[in-house]
Amino acid sequence: MVTEAAIRTKPLRIKVHPDDNVAIVANSGGLPAGTVFDDGLTLVDHVPQGHKVALTDIPEGGIVRRYGEVIGTADRPLAKGCWIDEFSVRLPAPPVLEELPLATKVPAPLPPLDGYTFDGYRNPDGSVGTRNILGISTSVHCVAGTVDYVVRLVKEKLLPRYPNVDDVVGLNHLYGCGVAINAPAAVVPIRALQNLALNPNFGGEIMVVSLGCEKLQPERLVPEAYAGEADDTIVRMQDERFTGFQAMVDAIMAMAETHLETLNRRKREPVPASELVVGMQCGGSDAFSGVTANPAVGFCSDLLVRAGATVMFSEVTEVRDAVHLLTPRCKTEAIGRALIREMDWYDRYLAAGETDRSANPTPGNKKGGLANIVEKALGSIAKSGTSAISGVLAPGEKATTRGLIFAATPASDFVCGTMQLASGITLQVFTTGRGTPYGLAAVPVIKMATRKDLSARWHDLIDIDAGRIATGEKTIEEIGWELFHLLLEVASGRKKPWSDHWGLHNALAVFNPAPVT
Known part of the structure; x- marks a missing residue:
């Protein structure tokens, strides 16, 4: 085991794959030029924590390899022991979609994982929620202020009378x-x-607040099964029966109380872990993401799949450059083609905006040691674990199969989270290397840090410290199991992640690639 003192004093680097010609510096604060490692490697430059050091001389145009994969070519001759930053590496061409192998290395099913349960809320449609929430949908942003006003009133005046209801959430958006x-x-x-309105945490209680004149008429948000009950599900503010704002508010409050009465009858009951629907996401990634947190999440993903649960990973631009490692894992060629379809759609979407995948890494990603989107993607897909991919969802589609699913979304944290909600997640795991207070009101979000430094500074925002993997205190498998057990506790309502403790919840950000007129 590596001690804390060693982390502070002994020069440490992490090489992921035997074929890699770079490693990342693990020491907090980085290491100065002249530092000598145990094997004699001497740093030519100061190398910040998480940044890459050349393990061999790399000529200009030579391959730079991490995770056993090409992350780019050298922009200039790179001497052994030098700092390799984002300016040192040229971005390589992405995998050619038409040439990808399909379902050629489908992983064998892992042994079933039986006997794990959580206390959830069974719904009439067969789904299971981890929370009991009244969700108030909106058909247009014009009514967002009204819904916010009503949500405050419901929390103040109604919720105390319905103790089995956890919360009321306004599903506001800009569409x-x-x-x-x-x-x-x-x-x-x-x-x-x-599909947001149908999230299992809302218990099938559909309620829509509308203005009345909008293009997206509220009936389009109400499932066909509810069509005959529109009077119990839709309030139009422009309805001529209303005289004054208070009359509108009273109508919305009356409808809310009807749904609260139904939700209050929901009770938690033991259900198998197979009923979980968990979204895996990363944000504020760094060079440790693919070494600590994401592999631990990937191990947990495999545990969930073994238990029969549904696991979603997303973020198209953080998959695109590693998609050649995923299409062989698809259970069928049809699933592989669906994965390629989503990559191609996004390629064309970016091209229409006169940009490409290179726009993805943020300044924080680069400060954390990520040279480009290729390196970021290779670390990002570690969240998917090793299981076969059993399905692919277009943006906003609802999951209908179990197992490991790729749900296509943008990489933007808040857009990805919103679209995973639409696809039906009831819990989310969020890994971060730079730190973020991100959270969602509709589902609990468990945050995992990639580094001990971040976990220590953000001790009351980070739920799990995966930085212990880098120090040797814990293994990937041990952190994966820790996350698995925490998921069951949070799903059962016995533990709150920090984002829920503080009430840190991001606004919904629905992905809209269509024209705004």
Whole structure:
């Protein structure tokens, strides 16, 4: 085991794969030029924590390899022991989609993991929630202020009378009018809004607040099964029966109370872990993400799949450059082609905006040691574990199969989170190397730090410290099991992640690739 004192004094580096010609510096604060490692490697430059050091001389144009994969070519001759930053590495071409192998290395099923349960809420449609929440959908952003006002009133005046209801959440968004409602790409935000209302944590209680004149008419957000009950599910503020704002508020409050009465009858009951639907996401990634937190999440993903649960990983631009490692894992060629379809759709989406995947890494990602999107993607897909990919969802589609699923979303934290909610997650795991207070009101978000430094500084925002893997205090498997058990506790309502403790919840950000008029 590496001690804390060694972390502070002994020069440490992490090489991921035997074929790598770079390693990352593990020491807090980095290491100065002249530092000598146990094997004689001497640093030519100061190398910040998480940044890469050349393990051999790399000529200009030579391959730079991490995770056993090419992350780029040297922009200039790179001497052994030098610091390799984002300016040192040229971005390579992405994998050619038409040449990818499909279902050629499908992993054998892992042994079943039986006997694990959580206390969840069974719904009439067969789904299971981890929370009991009244979700108030909106058909247009015009009513967002009204819904916020009503949510405050419901929390103050109604919720105390319904102790079995955890919360009330307004599903506000920026869509609904001033948009090309019939444009082909409009299917994405409309589908997402329809499915957000059906998230299992809302118990099947559909409630929509509408203005009345918007392009996205509220009936489109109400499932067909509820069509005959529109009077119990939709309030239109422009309805001529209302005289004054208070009359509108009273109508919304009355409808809310009807749904609260139903939700209050929901009770937690033991259900198998197979009923979990967990989203895996990363944000504020750094060079440790693919070494500590994401591999631990990947191990937990395999545990969940073994238990029969549903696991989603996402973020197209953080998959695109590693997709050649995923298409062979697809259970069937059809699933592989669906994965390629989503990569191709996003390639064309970025091209239409006159940009490409290189726009993804943030300044924080680079400060944390990530040279480019290729290196970021190779670390990101570690969240998917080793299981076969059993399904692919277009943005905002609802999951209908179990196992490991790729749910196509943008990499933006808040957009990805919103779209995973639409796809039906009831819990989310969020890994970070730079730190973020991110959270969602509709589902609990468990945050895992990649580094001990971050976990110590953000001790009351980070739920699990995966930095212990880098120090040798814990293994990937041990942190993976720790996360698995925490998921069951949080799903059962016995533990709160820090984001829920503080009430740190991001606004919804529905992905809209269609024109705004």
